[in-house]
Amino acid sequence: MINEALQFTCDTLDQFLRNRFGLDESKVIKNTLIDSNGSIPVVNQNKIVISLINVEKETTKPFNVRNHQLSNGSYANVNPAERFNLDVLISSNFDDYSETLKFLNAVILFFQVNAVLSANSSSCMPKGLNKLEFDIEKLNYQEMNNLWSAMGAKYQPSVIYKMRLITIQGFEADGFVGAVSVMDNQVTQ
Secondary structure (H helix, E strand, O other): OHHHHHHHHHHHHHHHHHHHHOOOOOOEEEOOOOOOOOOOOHHHOOEEEEEEEEEEEOOOOOOOOOEEEOOOOOEEEEOOOEEEEEEEEEEEEOOOHHHHHHHHHHHHHHHHHOOEEEOOOOOOOOOOOOEEEEEEOOOOHHHHHHHHHHHOOOOOOEEEEEEEEEEEOOOOEEEEEOOOOOOOOOOOO
16 A cells, blocks of 8 residues: 555646646656665656655554454454555755756645545545545754765755555454344343
């Protein structure tokens, strides 16, 4: 689900930018900022780059149902779904600094207009995702510097969003409960 959520966000943002600026080519890519050998990937040039920088388990747990009904009417005991928040760095990497700022501004506008992406508003949302919520993360100068240093990259104009509630459910049964097939309301004396 993590890859699907990131790719869906990438594709939706790209379509927004293509429509806004009348572009024929894609301007958004899901990628790392630095290759494992320490170089900047060539495919990132003149693109908006979406990178996953943190995965955080959601700790507020609503009522978790362990029983899931099967097609035969029985129930399977499965572990409750896990929910995660993803911290996503969106950096603007263009040769022309004015283009860098223009596209970064458009990214912020996109998430201001689309704080929530849901299956109701987008017919191409991947199966298994119902809703993605985006909140801008506030990092001070030192925190941003530490992040870019930890990645081994030189700072580029960027913004971080928290993508809320990616659900991961394995549906591996650890037991079964038979369905109730007969109900009897008779009172005996």
